[in-house]
Amino acid sequence: MKQLMTTTALEETIATEIAVAVYFAAPNCGVCEALRPKVEALFSEEFPAVKFLYIKIEESPEIAAKFSVFSAPTLLVFFEGKEFLRKVRLMGxxxxxxxxxxxYKMVFNI
Structure with a gap:
């Protein structure tokens, strides 16, 4: 897990990595904190080739604004630089x- 602090760095990562998942969380968000370990575990165990990033909205509001994240938690998944999935608030x-x-299997030929 890595936290990026600039919009440019995040855009660069999305452009250069094959797959990226970005988890946005807000302060004092019980759902964010309860869900994050489960989402992280999913990516590390099931989809290890996806780069998982964690963004604290209060520390990087410009990133949240750039990616139109207005609610937390929000998960964005990118494949080959394109947004594939956007899940907001409740996600199983x-x-x-x-x-x-x-x-994932198609992109990584698994």
């Missing part, structure tokens, strides 16, 4: 797994 781990599995 099984639902995420189901939505990401097929494109």
């Amino acid at each position: 781990i099984q639902e995420l797994r189901d939505k990401i599995e097929r494109p």
Whole structure:
């Protein structure tokens, strides 16, 4: 897990990495804190080739604004530089797994 602090750095990472997941969280957000370890575990165990990034909205409001993140938690998943998935607030781990599995296998030839 890595936290980026600039819009440019995040855009560069999305452009250069094959797959990127960006998890946005807000302060005092119980859902954000409860869900984050589960989402992180999903990516590290099931989709290890996806670069997982964690952004604290209060520390990087310009990034949230640039990516139109107005609610927390928000998960953005990019494949080959294009936004593939946007989940806001309530998201099930099984639902995420189901939505990401097929494109992940296609992109990484698994």
